[in-house]
Amino acid sequence: MTKGLTGMVAIVTGAGKGIGEAIARRLASEGAQVMVADLDAANAENVAASIRAEGLSAVSHQIDVSSPSQVSEMARRAEEELGKIDILVNNAGILGPAASVQDLPVEDWNRILNINLTGTFLCCQAVIKGMVERGYGRIVNMASVAGKEGNLYQAGYSASKAGVMGLTKTMGKEVAKTGVTVNCIAPALIDSDLIKEMTDSHLNTLLDKIPMGRVGKPEEIGALVSFLVTEATFCTGACFDISGGRATY
Numbered sequence: 001m002t003k004g005l006t007g008m009v010a011i012v013t014g015a016g017k018g019i020g021e022a023i024a025r026r027l028a029s030e031g032a033q034v035m036v037a038d039l040d041a042a043n044a045e046n047v048a049a050s051i052r053a054e055g056l057s058a059v060s061h062q063i064d065v066s067s068p069s070q071v072s073e074m075a076r077r078a079e080e081e082l083g084k085i086d087i088l089v090n091n092a093g094i095l096g097p098a099a100s101v102q103d104l105p106v107e108d109w110n111r112i113l114n115i116n117l118t119g120t121f122l123c124c125q126a127v128i129k130g131m132v133e134r135g136y137g138r139i140v141n142m143a144s145v146a147g148k149e150g151n152l153y154q155a156g157y158s159a160s161k162a163g164v165m166g167l168t169k170t171m172g173k174e175v176a177k178t179g180v181t182v183n184c185i186a187p188a189l190i191d192s193d194l195i196k197e198m199t200d201s202h203l204n205t206l207l208d209k210i211p212m213g214r215v216g217k218p219e220e221i222g223a224l225v226s227f228l229v230t231e232a233t234f235c236t237g238a239c240f241d242i243s244g245g246r247a248t249y
């Protein structure tokens with residue numbers, strides 16, 4: 001049986017571990033050729049190699065998504081070596097230190113915004129022309145429920161994710177008639193190394209907000225991304241919650 005993403009090329013950023021790895025594995029399992037892009041070259045290659053070991057298709061690529069030249073180079077390589085870019089999942093992101101606005105150094109604020117928001121913008125900008133010219137594309141940006149609610153002591157992170165939602169909504173409208181869809185997803189707590197950076201009390205506060213009473217699994221994010229790049233043909237400029245019931249708006 002032909003798989004749904006056979007013949008498609010997907011770039012997943014931050015795919016060396018965690019949620020991005022699960023997304024890359026899911027898209028590869030559905031037949032896509034996946035570029036596993038990450039700051040950590042060794043992790044990216046480990047993920048790509050283990051996807052290839054299953055008889056599926058993946059290459060790794062080292063990138064810092066906050067660098068305009070590195071983003072251009074990633075898109076150029078994907079177009080040249082894999083032929084085109086059908087799917088972009090902007091997943092790379094950092095949490096940054098827990099600090100009140102009063103105490104957060106501007107260097108940390110800038111670093112979080114540069115990676116989470118500007119990195120997403122740069123990657124979108126690098127692929128959109130080719131997608132529009134070909135009349136097809138699927139972009140999924142990683143926001144967070146933090147961008148809707150404003151998590152305590154995570155102003156940079158929360159602002160960056162609110163920005164991702166705004167970028168997604170604008171871009172979705174800009175290209176709505178071109179065959180390209182642009183959506184974002186807003187997870188609550190998902191089991192990954194990122195949440196291990198939180199203190200136990202912070203983690204428990206966030207867990208208490210989830211009616212299902214558990215953290216989500218990276219594979220559950222992979223399933224939502226799969227839906228958005230395959231079946232969700234009438235969805236664009238939208239934000240999809242995946243929060244065990246936490247986000248209800």
Ligand SMILES: NC(=O)c1ccc[n+]([C@@H]2O[C@H](COP(=O)([O-])OP(=O)(O)OC[C@H]3O[C@@H](n4cnc5c(N)ncnc54)[C@H](O)[C@@H]3O)[C@@H](O)[C@H]2O)c1
Binds near residue numbers: 019038065091144187
């Ligand atoms: N885990 C959660 O609870 C949760 C909730 C909501 C949203 N998210 C978002 O999901 C995404 C993935 O998070 P995760 O939990 O898997 O985190 P993680 O820390 O496990 O993985 C993040 C990956 O991104 C890579 N990365 C970091 N900076 C990069 C850069 N400048 N360029 C390229 N790659 C870079 C890291 O090397 C790492 O492989 C992030 O955008 C995060 O904000 C996570």
